[in-house]
Amino acid sequence: MLVYQFMPNRSLDFYLFDLIRRHVLDWRKRVHIIEDFGMAKLFRKDELEAKTKRIMGTYGYIPPEYVRKGLYSMKYDVYSFGVVLLQIISGKRNTSYYGTYENLSILEYAFELWLEGQGMEFIDPSLDDSTSSCKLLQCLQVALLCVQENPVDRPSMLEVSSMLKNEMEAIRLPKRPAFSIKKNEKHEDGSSQQEKFSINDASFTQMAPR
Incomplete structure (x- = not known):
């Protein structure tokens, strides 16, 4: 299970349109954290x-x-x-x-x-x-x-x-x-x-x- 810190500015979904914005969390100082790892599951480590x-x-x-x-x-x-x-x-x-x-x-x-x-x-x-x-x-x-x-x-x-x-x-x-x-x-x-x-x-x- 992944646990993220509280992001007071929510996700970019609130501010932008048409991007995969729900996957980008916005910190108070406009530091963004990308939180989606769906494509990573397609690969084995080798x-x-x-x-x-x-x-x-x-x-x-x-x-x-x-x-x-x-x-x-x-x-x-x-x-x-x-x-x-x-x-x-x-x-x-x-x-x-x-x-x-x-x-x-x-x-x-x-x-x-x-x-x-x-x-x-x-x-x-x-x-x-x-x-x-x-x-x-x-x-x-x-x-x-x-x-x-x-x-x-x-x-x-x-x-x-x-x-x-x-x-x-x-x-x-x-x-x-x-x-x-x-x-x-x-x-x-x-x-x-x-x-x-x-x-x-x-x-x-x-x-x-x-």
Whole structure:
């Protein structure tokens, strides 16, 4: 049995929408404690990755390889982080649709605006990065890299941290995000904007502290 200390500010469920907020407890000084360990039960101590028979997780934060094949790896966390980051910088719900015809998920809507050079339209206007080294458009690009269709194309969380801290000279261009309703498109260099996921080219990151 797990026993938690009293959290006077309750959970983030009281303050935020659309996140897995009931799993994050809020201490008086805004120190957050994540209290859900459901996914940890999928692994034995000697396993580096897992294949599950039952899909676990919250809709909208689950990557395509897990939905389609039940494959779980460290790149699952990267995908989920990318979705959360998009929500943070936009203030938009993950369960709503956007765009001219209101048929785009938050992932596709962010990508389309970024592709058209209009990324600032996606950003919550109340946010100001003028005094921060972590720029909002850079956060948008990093988030789009995290939600790539193919897990091989997603960065590791260590790389994500480096990109957000401006420790990398260049950030690569994202491809079309997962679960996109649009067909494949080409970059100027001829590479595909979207690649179908294949179990043969899935990459599983070693289970190590990040």
